[in-house]
Amino acid sequence: MQSTDGEQVRRGDTFFRQTRQLTADVAGIDAAATLLLRGECVAFPTETVYGLGADATNGHAVAGVYTAKGRPSFNPLIAHVADISMAERLVTMNAQARVLAEKFWPGPLTLVLPRIGEISDLVTAGLDTLAVRVPAHPVAQAILRAMDRPVAAPSANPSGRISPTSAAHVTDGLDGRIAAVLDGGDCAVGLESTILGWDGDTPVLLRPGGLAVEEIEAALARPVTLHQGSDITAPGQLTSHYAPQGALRLNVTDPAEGELLLRFADGPSEWSLSPTGDLTEAAANLFSLLRRADATAPRIAVAPIPMHGLGSAINDRLQRAAAPRD
Numbered sequence: 001m002q003s004t005d006g007e008q009v010r011r012g013d014t015f016f017r018q019t020r021q022l023t024a025d026v027a028g029i030d031a032a033a034t035l036l037l038r039g040e041c042v043a044f045p046t047e048t049v050y051g052l053g054a055d056a057t058n059g060h061a062v063a064g065v066y067t068a069k070g071r072p073s074f075n076p077l078i079a080h081v082a083d084i085s086m087a088e089r090l091v092t093m094n095a096q097a098r099v100l101a102e103k104f105w106p107g108p109l110t111l112v113l114p115r116i117g118e119i120s121d122l123v124t125a126g127l128d129t130l131a132v133r134v135p136a137h138p139v140a141q142a143i144l145r146a147m148d149r150p151v152a153a154p155s156a157n158p159s160g161r162i163s164p165t166s167a168a169h170v171t172d173g174l175d176g177r178i179a180a181v182l183d184g185g186d187c188a189v190g191l192e193s194t195i196l197g198w199d200g201d202t203p204v205l206l207r208p209g210g211l212a213v214e215e216i217e218a219a220l221a222r223p224v225t226l227h228q229g230s231d232i233t234a235p236g237q238l239t240s241h242y243a244p245q246g247a248l249r250l251n252v253t254d255p256a257e258g259e260l261l262l263r264f265a266d267g268p269s270e271w272s273l274s275p276t277g278d279l280t281e282a283a284a285n286l287f288s289l290l291r292r293a294d295a296t297a298p299r300i301a302v303a304p305i306p307m308h309g310l311g312s313a314i315n316d317r318l319q320r321a322a323a324p325r326d
Contacts (some may be wrong), residue, residue: 005306019171020180024139032182033146041065043156043170044143045184046135048108048192048210050164051080051153052178053143057113059120063154066122068177071159076125077152078110078193078235081131082144087132088119089197096203096220100196103219106136108189108210112197112234123152130232133193139184152302154235155192156181160243162294162321163287165190172291190284195234198225206234208313210283241320242287244294250315252301260297262289264305273303279310286314290321 022028024045032042039061041054054061066073072251081087084101091113093101100109115130124130132150135141144151154314155163155172156178166172167183173179196216203224205213218222220231227233255261263269266281273282273289282305293300302318305311 019175019178021167021171022180024182024183024184026178028182029139029142029146032180033143036061036143036180036273037147039064040179041068041166042180042182043164043174043178044140044153044154045137045167045187046080046140047137048135048168048189050156050167050181051135051140051151052156052174053080053153054149056119056123062120063210064178065152068174069157069159071153071154071267072238073122073158074075074125074232075238076127076131076232076235077123077154078195079119079130079150080135080140080144080153081132081150082141082148083134086136086148086150086321087111087146090115090119091130091132092116094198096201100216100219101134104211104215105134106141107134108112108136108191108193108211109216110134110193110195110207110234112195112206112235119150120152122245124166125176125232125257127221129197129232129233131195137184137187138294139182145181153316160238160241162244162290163192165284165287169288169291186288187220189283189315190286190288191310193322194238194313197227197234199225207236208316209236209312210313212309214309222277231317238320241323242290242317243321243323244290246297246302247299248318249301250259250318250322251304253303257299259299260293261302262293264300264303264319266303273305273314277306279306279314283310284313286317289293
């Protein structure tokens with residue numbers, strides 16, 4: 001089948017000749033929303049990373065996300081919504097969730113709550129809970145408001161590989177596999193969202209991310225426990241994830257011969273996550289620097305990163321990136 005501008009479009013396992021490049025202006029946002037409502041997959045910017053979006057109420061569209069990424073179907077997706085009221089059409093909020101939503105949405109926080117609304121079972125991977133988030137990026141907000149429906153959107157990269165923080169990163173991994181990429185510039189946060197769920201009345205950290213757990217604990221005035229066990233209850237919990245092509249070694253102070261060292265807090269360097277030790281800056285630079293290092297050297301070493309604040313999320317991504325692959 002051909003689109004109106006002559007581009008080949010995906011149906012089943014047939015892919016695009018070339019992914020459309022859209023500018024994040026009124027026309028580009030309208031085109032992206034139209035494609036999504038037609039059941040196509042479109043990558044768009046959020047403040048965390050670029051997401052690969054599909055209409056979350058359309059099972060065929062959501063299946064296209066899994067196919068394009070090569071993502072296992074047991075790994076659930078996050079449903080992105082425009083605001084709290086749209087979230088309440090999909091999930092049942094408890095009192096703690098409402099406190100967090102009112103304080104941190106829009107923003108890099110995903111809440112896993114009992115599902116109630118109409119949504120494809122592929123989004124939840126068959127679970128009775130749904131991961132839901134209100135993104136802060138104005139382009140993501142414009143798309144969601146134009147559609148007035150939830151958009152399922154994991155990171156816009158081949159499954160298990162380094163997450164994209166620019167439109168060019170998306171094209172590198174998914175060109176010809178998705179309908180379009182909406183270019184909204186580089187992502188400000190640079191790490192996926194923090195994911196929080198509940199065990200009864202106890203808040204549980206399912207994945208560290210762009211919102212520090214200390215801020216969540218302060219808002220709730222209670223500690224957050226860590227997810228235990230190997231069961232997949234939320235996106236981003238696979239042991240091996242965010243991986244470069246080459247070998248990755250962590251907590252390195254003395255790199256071996258042939259290793260490229262990603263530095264932290266030791267002064268200016270083109271390979272520094274943050275010359276001054278700023279964890280926010282390090283989080284924003286992590287994936288883009290990993291990509292550049294992976295294209296430069298066969299082996300990458302990373303200096304020690306503190307475990308407080310966003311350092312917990314940075315270390316989580318690095319540990320998954322360095323994990324043995326099947």
